[in-house]
Amino acid sequence: MNSFLTFKKILDDLKRNDSSCQNKKLIGWTCTYLPLEILEAANLTPFRILPEPDTEKADSYLDPNFCPFIKASLEKALSGEYPSLSGIIILNTCDGMRRLFDAWRFYCKPSFSYFLDLPRVIRPSSVAFFKESLKDLIHQLDFYFGRKITEEDLQIAIERSNRSKALMKELFSLQGMGEPPLTHGDILEILSEGWKIDRFLFNQALEKFISLLGENKKTCSEAPKVMVTGSLLDGSALIRMIEELGGEVVASDLCIGQRILNLVNLDTDPLDLLSKAYLGKPPCARMQDTKRRIEGLKQRLMESRANGLIYFSLKFCDPFLYEAPAIEEAIKETGVPLLFIEGEYTGKPGGGIRTRIQAFLEVLRRDG
Amino acid sequence: MVDKGFRIKVLRKFVHLPYTYQFLLPILVFLHSKENPAYRIWVRFLLNTFREAYAHRKPVVWANSFLPSEIHYGLDVIPVLPEIISALVTYLGWSERPISKADTRISTDLCTFYRCALGLALENFLPRPDLLLSSSQLCDGANKFFSTMGQLYQCPHLLLDPPYSNHPRSHRYMEEQIEDLLKQASQILSLPFKKDRFSLVLNRSNQARQWIDKINQLRQSIPSPFPGSEGLSYLSGMNFYSVGSIWSIPFFSLLHQEIEKKVSSKKGYLPKEKYRLLWLHHVRPYYKNEIFNILSSKDAAVSFEEANYLYWPFHDSSQPWKSLAEKILSNVWAGPIERRMKAIDEMIRSYSIHGVIHFSHWGCRQSCGGAAIIGDYLKQKGIPYLTLPGDCADPNNYSPGQTRTRLEAFIEMME
Numbered sequence: 001m002n003s004f005l006t007f008k009k010i011l012d013d014l015k016r017n018d019s020s021c022q023n024k025k026l027i028g029w030t031c032t033y034l035p036l037e038i039l040e041a042a043n044l045t046p047f048r049i050l051p052e053p054d055t056e057k058a059d060s061y062l063d064p065n066f067c068p069f070i071k072a073s074l075e076k077a078l079s080g081e082y083p084s085l086s087g088i089i090i091l092n093t094c095d096g097m098r099r100l101f102d103a104w105r106f107y108c109k110p111s112f113s114y115f116l117d118l119p120r121v122i123r124p125s126s127v128a129f130f131k132e133s134l135k136d137l138i139h140q141l142d143f144y145f146g147r148k149i150t151e152e153d154l155q156i157a158i159e160r161s162n163r164s165k166a167l168m169k170e171l172f173s174l175q176g177m178g179e180p181p182l183t184h185g186d187i188l189e190i191l192s193e194g195w196k197i198d199r200f201l202f203n204q205a206l207e208k209f210i211s212l213l214g215e216n217k218k219t220c221s222e223a224p225k226v227m228v229t230g231s232l233l234d235g236s237a238l239i240r241m242i243e244e245l246g247g248e249v250v251a252s253d254l255c256i257g258q259r260i261l262n263l264v265n266l267d268t269d270p271l272d273l274l275s276k277a278y279l280g281k282p283p284c285a286r287m288q289d290t291k292r293r294i295e296g297l298k299q300r301l302m303e304s305r306a307n308g309l310i311y312f313s314l315k316f317c318d319p320f321l322y323e324a325p326a327i328e329e330a331i332k333e334t335g336v337p338l339l340f341i342e343g344e345y346t347g348k349p350g351g352g353i354r355t356r357i358q359a360f361l362e363v364l365r366r367d368g
Numbered sequence: 369m370v371d372k373g374f375r376i377k378v379l380r381k382f383v384h385l386p387y388t389y390q391f392l393l394p395i396l397v398f399l400h401s402k403e404n405p406a407y408r409i410w411v412r413f414l415l416n417t418f419r420e421a422y423a424h425r426k427p428v429v430w431a432n433s434f435l436p437s438e439i440h441y442g443l444d445v446i447p448v449l450p451e452i453i454s455a456l457v458t459y460l461g462w463s464e465r466p467i468s469k470a471d472t473r474i475s476t477d478l479c480t481f482y483r484c485a486l487g488l489a490l491e492n493f494l495p496r497p498d499l500l501l502s503s504s505q506l507c508d509g510a511n512k513f514f515s516t517m518g519q520l521y522q523c524p525h526l527l528l529d530p531p532y533s534n535h536p537r538s539h540r541y542m543e544e545q546i547e548d549l550l551k552q553a554s555q556i557l558s559l560p561f562k563k564d565r566f567s568l569v570l571n572r573s574n575q576a577r578q579w580i581d582k583i584n585q586l587r588q589s590i591p592s593p594f595p596g597s598e599g600l601s602y603l604s605g606m607n608f609y610s611v612g613s614i615w616s617i618p619f620f621s622l623l624h625q626e627i628e629k630k631v632s633s634k635k636g637y638l639p640k641e642k643y644r645l646l647w648l649h650h651v652r653p654y655y656k657n658e659i660f661n662i663l664s665s666k667d668a669a670v671s672f673e674e675a676n677y678l679y680w681p682f683h684d685s686s687q688p689w690k691s692l693a694e695k696i697l698s699n700v701w702a703g704p705i706e707r708r709m710k711a712i713d714e715m716i717r718s719y720s721i722h723g724v725i726h727f728s729h730w731g732c733r734q735s736c737g738g739a740a741i742i743g744d745y746l747k748q749k750g751i752p753y754l755t756l757p758g759d760c761a762d763p764n765n766y767s768p769g770q771t772r773t774r775l776e777a778f779i780e781m782m783e
Contacts, residue, residue, distance in 0.1 A: 099733065106745075326516065
């Protein structure tokens with residue numbers, strides 16, 4: 001049984017034995033700059049909108065040259081395929097998210113909807129503004145769901161979230177352990193389970209899974225080591241493809257992977273800390289500072305000892321598409337080969353992408 | 369035959385010479401002597417701006433169209449707006465080469481105005497910037513294109529990042545950002561930071577605003593006195609580029625005079641006007657195309673365009689940062705789509721509109737992303753609506769047959 005299935009079994013057992021977590025209301029969310037701790041402090045379960053690729057209905061409601069992830073997100077909402085969401089929170093991430101918020105409200109009429117402002121720069125005034133915006137979100141949640149979020153609630157939620165992120169980090173460090181060895185693709189799939197369920201339950205499952213893995217030895221691989229960066233991936237399909245083709249994904253800078261492991265220091269003012277931690281997390285291309293992103297990528301490449309970088313951008317994703325040449329130049333200067341892929345949100349990368357990855361891995365193998 | 373590369377080299381040389389614009393000025397003014405005097409001011413304004421930008425006697429600042437132009441004139445710099453240059457290059461029929469050049473570097477899925485500007489920059493046709501200022505309003509491209517330019521020219525880039533909400537906290541944050549940005553810009557450009565100058569510029573902007581308002585009121589007349597195709601070229605160009613400059617008041621007041629004459633004589637821009645249309649999106653195709661001719665042949669006038677909708681209130685020149693923040697945050701194309709729909713409702717009422725066309729420019733997510741919602745909203749109200757997909761800068765993406773069929777079907781629907 002592969003590692004993901006083992007984890008899934010652990011999780012399902014826990015779910016069966018503990019139904020208390022499953023009675024909480026679900027709130028849909030779309031961007032990892034949202035401090036989920038706030039929702040958890042409100043006794044809500046955050047539910048990440050990560051739909052299956054399908055845009056049949058949404059094609060009539062959004063422009064043809066529009067982000068396929070946004071379209072797929074709307075598609076599921078139009079088809080009523082999300083579990084019973086008690087509301088949605090969308091962030092000012094990009095043009096696509098702004099229009100998704102409009103379309104969701106206009107066509108699906110959610111009972112609770114909130115749009116959270118998100119600065120593109122990090123400076124004291126923007127952190128203060130983000131904090132004010134978070135305060136407003138708390139106020140709206142208090143008002144709508146009728147439960148006052150206290151500072152203590154927030155602190156407990158931060159502790160729990162920190163625990164979760166520490167476990168995820170530990171999980172990444174255990175890549176290569178177990179039989180069959182735990183892969184990056186397995187880890188991303190395990191993480192994706194955590195987007196839909198209560199944090200407490202997820203942490204329990206992670207702890208149990210890690211303790212099982214700890215009994216195994218790490219397998220050393222001779223495969224070319226690859227890091228993957230870019231916009232949102234449609235699950236772990238691309239990572240799985242790299243692994244199937246004989247590459248080893250050793251690190252990822254993705255919002256479904258290692259871009260979300262920002263710990264929040266516990267101190268006196270939780271909102272202040274959340275604002276700083278979330279704005280300051282490893283940046284996505286929507287942030288202004290490309291240099292910071294480049295420096296972060298270079299460091300991760302060095303730490304992970306990756307031989308190559310794969311940069312994936314969804315079609316029509318302006319922030320990632322604009323940044324690609326700058327990243328490509330900066331990374332190539334370090335001598336690390338880079339493969340740029342512009343693709344659909346399909347769930348199954350096409351033959352063209354497969355061939356390009358195959359060729360890229362061959363180059364990495366040849367160059368040792 | 370002269371080698372193409374050589375011709376480009378010569379052209380580039382001429383483009384960079386400030387004298388070129390001095391030389392072109394009397395010729396172009398003569399050639400346009402029959403045009404309305406406001407149009408001649410637009411020509412003078414552009415030539416003067418380009419001459420100054422290439423002469424580089426003052427700092428040259430690149431900016432995007434939605435950064436309030438009062439900022440450039442308050443700083444006393446020469447503004448270069450790449451989007452407008454792309455539109456002009458397209459109008460002259462030269463956009464294909466720079467777009468193809470850009471396509472060797474960035475994705476073809478991005479906005480062609482920015483791709484055209486990138487190509488021009490890669491081929492060294494544009495005046496070198498000392499500073500890049502951009503506002504993330506209205507689109508992601510406005511932030512990322514300028515970041516790209518910053519890397520290309522090794523030039524500082526300052527970003528104004530307006531929030532989505534129009535809440536009091538957003539106004540406070542905007543004011544802080546504006547003041548910070550202007551102080552930083554002054555420091556980078558070694559310019560004295562003069563708050564008084566901003567007050568003067570805002571007073572000028574207020575006078576221009578008065579004229580814009582009067583023009584917009586005159587355009588409510590039936591028949592339509594002023595063509596939408598021109599509203600989407602030099603009129604919107606001056607709206608984005610000149611407000612706050614010494615050019616804006618003569619331009620808008622002269623244009624007002626011209627339109628007033630037409631209104632007094634009850635003359636429309638079309639011989640016969642059967643339908644009055646509203647054009648949505650800030651742009652139109654600037655290469656040779658038949659869109660407006662097809663509409664005219666069906667007696668359909670483009671009576672107004674949302675690009676010229678006056679959304680910002682008068683400035684309080686004693687509080688320049690507060691006023692500029694107000695202008696930015698009152699933008700109806702930012703924030704929730706209901707703000708844009710409310711403005712569209714108002715335009716439909718004020719301009720006695722029969723039908724609405726949304727031009728969906730390739731690569732524009734912010735406007736086109738709302739096209740279906742606006743369409744459904746208008747259809748609920750029984751207002752005929754057409755989404756016309758196309759490209760404003762790349763003539764290769766223009767499909768004459770399909771465009772004609774869609775426009776004719778739309779007019780038939782109104783009949």
